[in-house]
Amino acid sequence: GQQLNQSPQSMFIQEGEDVSMNCTSSSIFNTWLWYKQDPGEGPVLLIALYKAGELTSNGRLTAQFGITRKDSFLNISASIPSDVGIYFCAGAYNFNKFYFGSGTKLNVKP
């Protein structure tokens, strides 16, 4: 199956810091999604991207669809303790099957 490389695997940051994470694919995607998953819960959709170069914000979160269509980036500004969780990217081509990255585990120290 398709391989998505998500980095970093984990992050330990101080409250108030900005966070960046990314996802790369060996193939072109035409849709990128970013999710957050809390323990014992299903992933929750944060941001959806549909066009190369697209930059979309959701509050303190900003995600970008890379111009090569093989990568995507998620930034979180001014992190707070409730940002703790696992962030997943997911990509799809032909608007069909989605492939997920292995996740970035975010820890925020108050």
Add this chain to the structure above:
Amino acid sequence: EAGVAQSPRYKIIEKRQSVAFWCNPISGHATLYWYQQILGQGPKLLIQFQNNGVVDDSQLPKDRFSAERLKGVDSTLKIQPAKLEDSAVYLCASSSARGLHEQYFGPGTRLTVT
């Protein structure tokens, strides 16, 4: 708007036993997905339905896994017989249309096979 419902939330079975999971998608969502999430990994698509038809089941281990969505609404995923490596969280998701693939996930069923 009610979210994706799944039951049970937890299940413990012995290997070689059978188990079934149920999912009710968001009302009006035509597309339904079943994912397997092994601890420490991202979700892996098992099967995708569009209404009551299968769109993709290429990663479904068909010798032991089966799924149905008879009336195009709720769905059941079955494992028979279960193996130790089937221990995972089984997530159901739904989306509203093929052109807008924002998937919404249920809370998942955590399966432990002993």
